Amino acid sequence: MDSNASSYLLNQAQYYLGKEDSNIIDLGLSLRTLQPEAYYPSTNGENYEVLVDWQHLHPQLKRANTLNPRNVKANFDKELEGIQSKKRWTYVKVNMDGVIVGRKICILENMDYLSLALQLEDMFGKQTLCGLRLFQGESQFSLFYKDKDEQWRAVGDVPWKQFAERVTRLRITRKDI
Known part of the structure; x- marks a missing residue:
C-alpha cells in the first residue's frame, strides 16, 4: 500500500438538516484526511441554517436575470443567425x-468527389474487409x-x-455481383 494512501479515508455518509426542506446528503464519496475537524468543523448542521440567498446579497444580479426586451431580441437574433449558418453549411446524413x-457530413468541407x-472511407471503410473503394x-x-427533388441518383453523374x-x-449500397 502506498504511504500517501494510508493518510486518506473515505468519508462516511452524513445527512444535514437544512431550512425549508433543503436537506443535504453527503454520500461520503470524496477522500478526506485523518483530521476531519480541519475540513468539517461542525457536523450538526448549524452552519446550514445561516445560509443566505445570493440574490439578497447582490440585488443587481437579480435584476440582470429578469427578462429585458432587449435581451430577448438579442437572443432571438442569435438563434436566427444559427439557423441561417446551418443553411450555409450543408450537412447531409450518410x-x-x-x-x-x-x-x-458537411458537403462543403470537400472539394470534389475524391x-x-x-x-x-474513413467513416465506413472499416465495416468491410477490403474497404469501400468508392468510384x-x-x-x-x-x-x-437524394437530390432536392427527392430523386435518388448515382453520385458522379453531375x-x-x-x-x-x-x-x-447519401446512401452507400452494396453492388449486386
Whole structure:
C-alpha cells in the first residue's frame, strides 16, 4: 500500500438538516484526511441554517436575470443567425447498408468527389474487409444521393458544384455481383 494512501479515508455518509426542506446528503464519496475537524468543523448542521440567498446579497444580479426586451431580441437574433449558418453549411446524413448508425457530413468541407470518397472511407471503410473503394471499378459498393427533388441518383453523374448544391442525403449500397 502506498504511504500517501494510508493518510486518506473515505468519508462516511452524513445527512444535514437544512431550512425549508433543503436537506443535504453527503454520500461520503470524496477522500478526506485523518483530521476531519480541519475540513468539517461542525457536523450538526448549524452552519446550514445561516445560509443566505445570493440574490439578497447582490440585488443587481437579480435584476440582470429578469427578462429585458432587449435581451430577448438579442437572443432571438442569435438563434436566427444559427439557423441561417446551418443553411450555409450543408450537412447531409450518410447511411450504409448493414450499418445501423448513420453519420452526418458537411458537403462543403470537400472539394470534389475524391475528397468525399476519402471521408466516407474513413467513416465506413472499416465495416468491410477490403474497404469501400468508392468510384473504383473493383469496388463492391455504390454511392447514391437524394437530390432536392427527392430523386435518388448515382453520385458522379453531375459536376461537383451542382451535386453539392442539390444533395440532401447519401446512401452507400452494396453492388449486386
